[in-house]
C-alpha cells in the first residue's frame with residue numbers, strides 16, 4: 001500500500017533581533033548554521049547572514065532597498081512553494097517575527113497550504129533599543145504601561161492614539177520617522193504635555209547607533225536636523241529622560257543632542 005507523502009518541508013519564522021548578531025537567540029543561530037534556504041528581508045545584518053553555511057541559498061525579499069520588491073502575497077507564495085518542494089525554509093526577519101513583521105500573515109499562508117510552520121522569537125527593536133540606550137521601558141517610579149504602535153500613515157490615521165502617551169506610561173513608535181511631524185501634532189492635540197521627553201534611537205545595537213533626545217514638541221525638528229533615517233524608534237515618556245548620566249555624556253560625544261534635559 002502506498003503511503004501518502006508526508007508534507008515535505010517546513011517554514012521557520014525566525015526573529016533575527018535588532019541588528020547585533022550577539023542578540024540572536026541560540027535557536028535562531030543554530031537554525032541559521034544549518035540552513036539550506038534562507039528567505040530574508042532588508043533589515044537583517046550581513047553579519048547574521050554570514051552564519052549560514054557555504055552553499056546555503058539566500059532569497060532576499062527586501063521591501064525597500066531592492067529593485068525586485070515582492071508583494072506580501074508573493075512572499076507568502078514563495079515560502080509555501082519552497083516548503084512544498086521539500087525544503088526547510090528559514091524565513092529570517094528583523095526583530096521579532098510577530099511584532100510589525102507580518103509574520104502572522106506568513107504563518108497563516110503556510111497553515112492554509114498545509115505547510116508546517118514554527119516560530120522562533122527575536123528581540124524586538126523596542127527591547128534592543130531600550131537596552132542599548134539604557135532607557136527602561138517601565139520603571140517603578142515613571143511607567144507602569146508600555147505600548148508599541150506603528151507610526152506609518154495607515155497606523156497614524158486609522159487608529160485612536162488617545163491616552164497612549166503621558167504620565168506613567170511609555171509609548172514606543174516603530175516606523176515613525178517619516179511621519180514624525182503628524183505624530184507629534186496628534187499626540188499634543190490629544191493632550192500630551194509639549195515638554196514630555198522622548199528619545200529617537202536610530203540603528204539601535206549597530207555600530208552606527210545614534211540616540212537623540214528632546215521634548216515631543218521638538219520631534220519633527222530633531223528628526224529633520226539630525227537627518228534621522230530608518231530604522232529608528234521613537235520612545236516617548238518620562239523614562240526617556242531617566243538614563244544614566246555617564247551614558248548621556250557618551251551620547252553627547254557621539255551625536256549632538258537636540259535638547260538637553
Ligand code: SAH
Nearest residue numbers: 095096099101124125174175203204231232
Ligand atoms: N519585526 C521588527 C519590526 C519591523 S518594522 C521588530 O520586532 O523589531 C520596522 C521598524 O522597526 C523600523 O521602521 C524601525 O522603527 C524599527 N527597527 C527595526 N530595527 C531597528 C533598529 N536596529 N533600530 C531602531 N529601530 C529599528
